[in-house]
Amino acid sequence: MSNVSRPAPGVPNELQRRLGLPDAVVIGLGSMIGAGIFASLAPAARAAGSGLLLGLALAAVVAYCNATSSARLAALYPASGGTYVYGRERLGEFWGYLAGWAFVVGKTASCAAMALTVGSYIWPGQAHAVAVAAVVALAAVNYAGVQKSALLTRIIVAVVLTVLAVVTVASLTSGAVDTARLDIGTDATAGGVLQAAGLLFFAFAGYARIATLGEEVRDPARTIPRAIPIALGIALVVYTLVAVSVLLVLGQDGLAAAGAPLTEAARAAGADWLVPVVRVGAAVAALGSLLALILGVSRTTLAMARDHHLPHALAAVHPCFKVPHRAELIVGAVVAVAAATTDIRGAIGFSSFGVLAYYAIANASAWTLIPAEGRPARIIPVIGLTGCLVLAFALPLPSVLTGAAVLLVGATAYGTRRMLTDSTQRRHPR
Template sequence: MSASSSGLRRTLGVGDAVVVGLGSMVGAGVFASLGPAAHAAGSGLLLGLAVAAVVAYCNAMSSARLAARYPASGGTYVYGRERLGEFWGYLAGWSFVVGKTASCAAMALTVGTYLWPGQAHAVAVAAVVALTAVNYGGIQKSAWLTRVIVAVVLAVLASVVVACLVSGEADAGRLDIGVSDGAGGVLQAAGLLFFAFAGYARIATLGEEVRDPARTIPRAIPLALGITLVVYACVAVAVLSVLGPDGLGEASAPLADAVREAGTPWLVPVVRVGAAVAALGSLLALILGVSRTTLAMARDRHLPGALAAVHPRFQVPHRAELAVGAVVAVLAATVDVRGAIGFSSFGVLAYYAVANASAWTLDPAPAARVVPVVGLVGCAALAFSLPVVPVLVGAGVLVLGAVAYGVRRQARVGGGRA
């Protein structure tokens, strides 16, 4: 097999990688997660945002260091395998593929809910099919479309912030930070808001497609995360200043409700379209990341080997992309968006826990291990602050994946002896 058919083309620079990360993070989460987070934490919403940002930063730094050392498709699947052993890499890959496949379905359903509530499932399936086709055409086409989506979403969010802050309804007293609902509420809010941050891994999973990955990835990840944090903080402050923690916690479409309350009802449809575009951006990047991890696991025969094929013309893992798209389309046609998001959150945090544990092994110096330790503890705390059902289902799926790994390993050992 030639190099051109077995490897992916390195075409992305720092700017492209940052855009991919922004497209993953500045997505539907900011339109949907603020309300539930405020409901969980009350006046502690901004504290929850800060906790989520700290955990996300630790995960990002761990991921950046690992991606620079191992610039191959697969992200933490590769890092866990190389630093902790084959099982931990497999478990990270399993968590990512299963959890993020559920995220894909949730984002597709968000598109349908905002664009055509009465036909949400049909619109969701159509969105999955269209974006799978875009990804199939090559990574540069995906990066170009993501750049357009990010620009549109940032413009919509900027209009929300300005409309809220310059209105007569804005009241700085509503920003009073506290823990009225207790530390548990703050942690649950952080877990919900972390779901909206968790997109920087998409940069790491593209390690085989960026130019000079040892330089590009460590720069792109913190840049994308920092821009996202500033955007989220501005939006949270603006919306809180108009609705307050109680009003925000009760809002089903918080940003749309905020601009309506601020006296600019003409912005409501703009916000709804922006939410749909944001969800499309997240879905595009999610399909991209899941297919690359599927490629890496297929190369190691943890998934069917046929999924490791790379298209000779477009230089993309076309079979993995088609398989992921098909599974997501089925889920989008059948599942509930709330269940998909809850299940996904647990899988994502398990994935990052392995990333931090892997980064802990890179340097024995105590100072170098502070960030991965904080990240690991933070992932565990946020994961188990989630509602009971997603925790139980997520843990069950991880156990199922571990059992499947053990069965396959035993079969290989038995076959070797035979």
């Protein structure tokens, strides 16, 4: 039996379980089938060369192990916070805190990057202003209730899947297809494949949103373990089809040099009419990712605030909308400021480092499960933990250094707070 702390039923800080299996799958898809597939293919191709598909396969294997570990833990601890809760309960308070810190900081950067992606596609000359407007609008949707967020995510996922399907079919049926371009791995290096996998992992990381919403999912012990692999499997099929079709018409060199790979693929396939459609699809995809990211970050903020690792006032739940309204407001404000003052360069690498650290702790937590708690096969968390660490440190050096520095800042803040708390307790024992 879990000893995870949760609000007692009926208290003001209780969230309501309103999401079923379709909602949970769609929220996971909305997080994964987003701007990542529009943005990560080109840098991954530059890193891996002809090993792009190998990098995609490696990212998928690590993502599968992470998803399996997360699903088993989420079924046991169906509370908001995801790996923040799992690490705290299985490994100790520090590791839970570090997971929450890595998630909140890394995903806040991702929110800003997604908002700026929306701005760059909708109105390139005013990208920052559009980004801030997008953050404000989606924060308002989240504030109005998680069911409204799930409904909007359904619409976004449908639009993006349609755009990706049209581009894929247009590419595969065009005269520009050359099967010799799928010459997999002939000039790839191990380091390049690993770096590409780390960059492509950015596009897979959204299934965590299902776990972080664990307190709002109906029958979480059954729903979450089913929703996570379904969402991941659909995303993998979509990504593979898109990557193969783009490679067939552009080749690895053309893909590596493309600023907007799907737009270039449409042009190469002779479907210029698709270019504005792809632009709209990319903007909508980024909106979907941003919506789900704000949901996940606000729920982890809620969980950390409940434990006083963040200001306890952020643990409040709106009496009518049943959402962590203060957490959503502060997350929206921070993301809006970041979107107004930063650019997206390096955001993918920085976010990937933080998320890989987050999942490393999830896999370490899953290792401690016993069979009665639904433990996965031992090899799953081993591969997941090893893969997360290897991919994290295979990322571009600036991303590694920045990510490590941010984790160190978080660990230092935790240690300082603990020393102050212990000192106070010694001076004023109960």
